[in-house]
Amino acid sequence: KTLFLNGRYLPEGEASVSVLDRGFLFGDGVYEVIPVFGGHPFRLDQHMDRLVRSLAEVRIPDPYDREEWIAVFQRLLEENPGGDRSLYIQVTRGVMARRDHAFSEGLSPTVLVMVSPIIPPDPAVLEQGISAVVLEDHRWSRCDIKAITLLPNVLARQQAVEWGATEAILVRNGQAIEGAASNLFLVVDGVVVTPPKDRQLLAGITRDLVLELAGEAGIPVMEAPIPADRLREASEIWLTSSTREILPVTRLDGSAVGDGRPGPLWARMHALYQDYKARLR
Ligand code: PDD
Numbered sequence: 001k002t003l004f005l006n007g008r009y010l011p012e013g014e015a016s017v018s019v020l021d022r023g024f025l026f027g028d029g030v031y032e033v034i035p036v037f038g039g040h041p042f043r044l045d046q047h048m049d050r051l052v053r054s055l056a057e058v059r060i061p062d063p064y065d066r067e068e069w070i071a072v073f074q075r076l077l078e079e080n081p082g083g084d085r086s087l088y089i090q091v092t093r094g095v096m097a098r099r100d101h102a103f104s105e106g107l108s109p110t111v112l113v114m115v116s117p118i119i120p121p122d123p124a125v126l127e128q129g130i131s132a133v134v135l136e137d138h139r140w141s142r143c144d145i146k147a148i149t150l151l152p153n154v155l156a157r158q159q160a161v162e163w164g165a166t167e168a169i170l171v172r173n174g175q176a177i178e179g180a181a182s183n184l185f186l187v188v189d190g191v192v193v194t195p196p197k198d199r200q201l202l203a204g205i206t207r208d209l210v211l212e213l214a215g216e217a218g219i220p221v222m223e224a225p226i227p228a229d230r231l232r233e234a235s236e237i238w239l240t241s242s243t244r245e246i247l248p249v250t251r252l253d254g255s256a257v258g259d260g261r262p263g264p265l266w267a268r269m270h271a272l273y274q275d276y277k278a279r280l281r
Contacts, residue, residue: 002079003114004072009079012114021110023092025099027149029110030054031090034073035118035242037277041073041087042242046205051089054146060093063109072113080115086243088114090148118243126270129250129262130166132239134231135159137170137177137200144199156180167239169231169252172200176226179239182247183207186226187236187265196223206240213272219265236263246270 001012022028032051035042048066055062064072073087094107138152156168157180168180177195178184183204185194192214197203214221231237235258237249246269248262 001115002076003112004076005112006110009075015112017110017112018095020096020099021092022094022096022107023090023110023148025096026101027147027151028058029090029092029148030058030060030146031088031148032146033242034087034089036077036085036087036115037280038084039077040280041077042277042280043205043209044070046208047242050146050203050205051091055091057142057145058093058147059103060091060109063091063111076113076115082115082117084118084120085115086118088112088116092148121244121247125247126262129248129257129260130239131164131251131254132167132169132179132237132249133160133163133165133253134171134176134228135168137172139170142199143177143201144197144203146202153180165251166247167249169237169239169249171228174228175200176228176231177201178204179241182239182241182244184226185210185236185238185240185246186230186234187238187263188230188234190220190265192219192221192265192269193224193226194221195226204240204242206242206245209276210238210240210246210269210273213276214269217268217272219268234258236266238266238269246273 002009003012003015005015032047034047052062090112092110094109096104135156160168167182169184170177176184178201185192211221231252237257239247239249248266250257250260
């Protein structure tokens with residue numbers, strides 16, 4: 001496996017980063033995950049726009065222009081052939097001379113890009129759905145930034161796994177916000193609802209595509225806050241992300257969602273999403 005680190009293409013086992021890297025000591029960095037379907041980075045512009053925005057919000061200079069980024073991705077995809085994959089991009093503020101919270105002079109960002117396989121969902125998952133648990137959202141107040149600082153997300157996902165579930169749905173001030181690493185959709189009275197974009201959640205690229213495809217297909221959609229109680233009234237719950245697409249949640253905190261099977265609107269959305277992917281190949 002070849003990865004890209006600070007301008008060099010290296011075997012994974014030979015790549016290393018200083019212990020004084022601000023990403024390692026402070027979680028001071030941002031990242032992006034871009035799925036690659038049929039050899040092509042999917043919704044590349046949208047992912048790159050989000051990376052540029054994350055960098056600007058945390059005041060890390062963007063080390064490359066878009067063409068340079070894309071050249072790195074192309075070379076890595078050539079050197080790491082495979083089926084569906086994802087590009088993981090991480091930029092930290094760089095390596096310090098000594099541990100100091102404030103930015104020091106002359107930092108240059110540490111840039112990592114690596115390719116990982118996307119594990120397709122078990123067919124049973126698409127037939128039976130997944131289970132999720134509801135947990136308090138313990139993250140900071142800038143979840144719109146795709147920061148590498150993921151401790152609350154990690155602890156929530158681990159709690160979910162220990163309770164036999166696949167994902168945690170996070171609740172803040174009585175509102176359901178998103179999953180630990182996914183966006184949230186509900187179907188209530190035949191309308192697809194997802195929370196509006198704000199600083200409490202990551203503006204998912206998959207989320208936007210689901211809204212776009214649903215709109216084109218004439219499926220009623222609404223961006224509105226979701227009080228946590230609504231989760232129990234929903235006929236369908238979905239979680240979306242670049243690597244897991246649209247997952248139907250059929251059990252929430254151990255109780256059935258709707259009739260306990262993936263719902264009809266999920267099936268339609270899943271088909272629309274697969275068609276869209278196939279068209280881009
Ligand atoms: N996570 N919300 C959070 C908190 C996320 O971490 C993610 C994605 C999403 C979905 O965004 P998108 O549709 O753009 O992938 C929402 C990535 C995949 C990860 O951390 O691996």
